[in-house]
Amino acid sequence: xxxxxxxxxxxxxxxxxxxxxxxxxxxxxxxxxxxxxxxxxxxxxxxxxxxxxxxxxx
Amino acid sequence: xxxxxxxxxxxxxxxxxxxxxxxxxxxxxxxxxxxxxxxxxxxxxxxxxxxxxxxxxxxxxxxxxxxxxxxxxxxxxxxxxxxxxxxxxxxxxxxxxxxxxxxxxxxxxxxxxxxxxxxxxxxxxxxxxxxxxxxxxxxxxxxxxxxxxxxxxxxxxxxxxxxxxxxxxxxxxxxxxxxxxxxxxxxxxxxxxxxxxxxxxxxxxxxxxxxxxxxxxxxxxxxxxxxxxxxxxxxxxxxxxxxxxxxxxxxxxxxxxxxxxxxxxxxxxxxxxxxxxxxxxxxxxxxxxxxxxxxxxxxxxxxxxxxxxxxxxxxxxxxxxxxxxxxxxxxxxxxxxxxxxxxxxxxxxxxxxxxxxxxxxxxxxxxxxxxxxxxxxxxxxxxxxxxxxxxxxxxxxxxxxxxxxxxxxxxxxxxxxxxxxxxxxxxxxxxxxxxxxxxxxxxxxxxxxxxxxxxxxxxxxxxxxxxxxxxxxxxxxxxxxxxxxxxxxxxxxxxxxxxxxxxxxxxxxxxxxxxxxxxxxxxxxxxxxxxxxxxxxxxxxxxxxxxxxxxxxxxxxxxxxxxxxxxxxxxxxxxxxxxxxxxxxxxxxxxxxxxxxxxxxxxxxxxxxxxxxxxxxx
Numbered sequence: 220x221x222x223x224x225x226x227x228x229x230x231x232x233x234x235x236x237x238x239x240x241x242x243x244x245x246x247x248x249x250x251x252x253x254x255x256x257x258x259x260x261x262x263x264x265x266x267x268x269x270x271x272x273x274x275x276x277x
Numbered sequence: 278x279x280x281x282x283x284x285x286x287x288x289x290x291x292x293x294x295x296x297x298x299x300x301x302x303x304x305x306x307x308x309x310x311x312x313x314x315x316x317x318x319x320x321x322x323x324x325x326x327x328x329x330x331x332x333x334x335x336x337x338x339x340x341x342x343x344x345x346x347x348x349x350x351x352x353x354x355x356x357x358x359x360x361x362x363x364x365x366x367x368x369x370x371x372x373x374x375x376x377x378x379x380x381x382x383x384x385x386x387x388x389x390x391x392x393x394x395x396x397x398x399x400x401x402x403x404x405x406x407x408x409x410x411x412x413x414x415x416x417x418x419x420x421x422x423x424x425x426x427x428x429x430x431x432x433x434x435x436x437x438x439x440x441x442x443x444x445x446x447x448x449x450x451x452x453x454x455x456x457x458x459x460x461x462x463x464x465x466x467x468x469x470x471x472x473x474x475x476x477x478x479x480x481x482x483x484x485x486x487x488x489x490x491x492x493x494x495x496x497x498x499x500x501x502x503x504x505x506x507x508x509x510x511x512x513x514x515x516x517x518x519x520x521x522x523x524x525x526x527x528x529x530x531x532x533x534x535x536x537x538x539x540x541x542x543x544x545x546x547x548x549x550x551x552x553x554x555x556x557x558x559x560x561x562x563x564x565x566x567x568x569x570x571x572x573x574x575x576x577x578x579x580x581x582x583x584x585x586x587x588x589x590x591x592x593x594x595x596x597x598x599x600x601x602x603x604x605x606x607x608x609x610x611x612x613x614x615x616x617x618x619x620x621x622x623x624x625x626x627x628x629x630x631x632x633x634x635x636x637x638x639x640x641x642x643x644x645x646x647x648x649x650x651x652x653x654x655x656x657x658x659x660x661x662x663x664x665x666x667x668x669x670x671x672x673x674x675x676x677x678x679x680x681x682x683x684x685x686x687x688x689x690x691x692x693x694x695x696x697x698x699x700x701x702x703x704x705x706x707x708x709x710x711x712x713x714x715x716x717x718x719x720x721x722x723x724x725x726x727x728x729x730x731x732x733x734x735x736x737x738x739x740x741x742x743x744x745x746x747x748x749x750x751x752x753x754x755x756x757x758x759x760x761x762x763x764x765x766x767x768x769x770x771x772x773x774x775x776x777x778x779x780x781x782x783x784x785x786x787x788x789x790x791x792x793x794x795x796x797x798x799x800x801x802x803x804x805x806x807x808x809x810x811x812x813x814x815x816x817x818x819x820x821x822x823x824x825x826x827x828x829x830x831x832x833x834x835x836x837x838x839x840x841x842x843x844x845x846x847x848x849x850x851x852x853x854x855x856x857x858x859x860x861x862x863x864x865x866x867x868x869x870x871x872x873x874x875x876x877x878x879x880x881x882x883x884x885x886x887x888x889x890x891x892x893x894x895x
Contacts, residue, residue: 220374220375220378222371225367225370225371225374225375226367228370228374229359229363229366229367229370229371230364230367233359233360233363233370234363234364236360237359237360237361237362237363237364238363238364240360245360246361247357247358247360247361248357248358248361248362248456248457248520248526249455249458249517250361250520252509252517253509253517253518253519253520254509254517257511257512258511259452259511259512259513259515260454260458260509260511260515260516260517261440261452261453261454261513261515262452262453262454262455263451263452264450264451264452264453265449265450265451266449266450267447267448267449268405268409268447268448268449268450268630268634269634270634270635270636270637272405272406272409272634273343273403273404273405273630273631273634273635274403274404274635275347275349275404276344276347276348276349276350276384276385276404277347277349277350277353
């Protein structure tokens with residue numbers, strides 16, 4: 220994959236999308252949670268695994 | 278009809294293959310043992326070929342193949358990572374995206390391509406989540422019908438820590454901590470900052486920590502700095518990392534070195550340079566913080582599952598110092614840790630998850646556990662040894678009577694000789710447990726130094742582990758239950774310890790190391806702890822008999838056990854590997870099966886290249 224294409228993808232597409240999303244409050248890495256409260260950092264799942272959970276690589 | 282499943286881990290580090298039949302483990306091995314490339318991450322073709330051969334099956338006989346993570350979910354996490362950090366992260370993006378488009382995107386096709394080398398057949402491929410693979414590897418082989426499950430590692434797809442509950446054949450995930458907030462990656466960042474290699478040096482950092490001065494104000498200050506600036510630990514053990522200090526999410530290094538240097542006031546240690554007291558204190562600080570987090574996680578697991586027993590896997594579960602402390606805290610009645618707790622063990626967990634969850638098969642609990650002592654790899658008969666002997670013109674004595682061999686080896690150990698010990702099936706997981714081991718007398722004052730510097734060619738500070746016969750466990754150590762996989766650290770028994778000299782904590786590292794702290798100095802670390810392997814007669818009769826003979830003839834029911842390799846080399850797999858390692862080092866004797874080799878009787882060892890260049894330092 221040529222570097223020019225990677226540069227265009229990263230800075231031309233991904234970065235603007237990331238900046239817009241972030242302005243809208245998107246924080247997929249939970250970077251804003253640092254020392255913000257004392258609440259748990261865990262995600263509650265409560266999920267019993269079944270055969271369906273193993274079928275896809277997604 | 279038999280339900281036969283091939284489990285695979287690959288493409289990150291420590292690739293491995295496992296074969297299970299009706300939930301019973303037939304064979305398991307890491308690829309590195311065959312390829313001779315330590316932590317080999319490639320497709321485990323050799324290991325898969327071995328486990329299929331061992332099971333006497335072909336691909337066409339398999340009910341399915343189980344891969345140890347969900348690659349497309351990992352890609353989604355990667356894209357979210359770039360969205361979270363852009364415009365930072367181009368270097369990582371430029372490295373990883375071409376790999377995904379170069380084949381990782383369609384992992385199913387990539388696996389079928391490689392499986393085709395092993396024969397005909399296209400079994401279904403299942404993809405359990407990475408942490409489900411760890412959880413399954415911890416729970417299903419354990420001796421518990423019901424248990425809390427704690428998995429902690431660097432990270433899989435999203436999860437870096439999970440708390441699950443296992444009941445019968447079911448696993449329920451209750452809580453999950455997500456990337457980039459990871460206890461494993463925090464520990465790895467300190468590993469890198471202290472000058473060790475990530476994914477292999479964590480064990481060295483753990484071994485360095487006891488050299489830190491626990492009473493030093495610097496350790497207290499640095500622990501506070503870690504809590505104030507690097508990791509925000511919540512009451513339940515969950516945590517957030519301050520990503521301003523870490524590079525791993527978007528770069529190719531672990532930590533932002535200049536920020537760390539400002540925080541701790543010391544330079545990032547160059548690899549292989551001198552280790553000063555500051556790095557020992559820093560190792561102790563992060564070890565103690567890690568222990569506190571593990572302890573809180575365990576308390577949370579106890580509270581939300583209501584289970585009395587805990588099982589663990591994931592790379593952090595190899596931190597046997599933290600495991601030992603957790604056991605002594607008594608949060609759980611008992612703790613069982615998967616011996617292949619790292620990614621290699623994911624292959625086993627994936628296969629077991631496929632069997633019990635994917636195919637809905639019931640589970641039978643086995644005691645002491647279902648791991649067969651982790652002796653799940655290849656074995657070699659007398660013919661293979663004879664062929665190796667013939668090829669090298671080697672000289673050896675073959676014993677028809679094992680007890681005569683054990684008598685002889687016990688006497689050699691008592692004379693201070695270092696003995697390579699190669700028996701039966703190779704161990705699965707990172708530790709040698711007496712089938713691919715180098716042994717010595719733990720009472721010998723010079724044994725620790727000799728093993729590190731003349732046999733293993735590794736850092737002199739690193740401690741060695743004892744293999745103790747179960748019957749003498751409490752004679753030598755303060756541990757009230759077996760520790761068959763070297764995954765529990767406990768104090769040397771008070772009666773075996775010697776008084777420490779005045780000013781011990783302030784002595785330089787090697788002066789402290791060579792103080793005779795106990796009757797078994799070679800396995801007593803500077804803080805009087807030991808990384809214990811207890812040996813049972815039922816699980817490994819030959820190893821047990823050797824140690825028992827050593828006890829009977831020389832009054833010591835334990836030996837020093839270190840893995841049969843030199844620094845940077847994977848543990849030996851074949852008699853050929855063992856003989857080469859024996860001849861390259863200053864090992865005195867070698868036992869392979871019933872054959873005893875003395876160094877002075879061997880023909881000169883000749884190699885065209887320098888063997889030290891064969892193995893990159895780890």
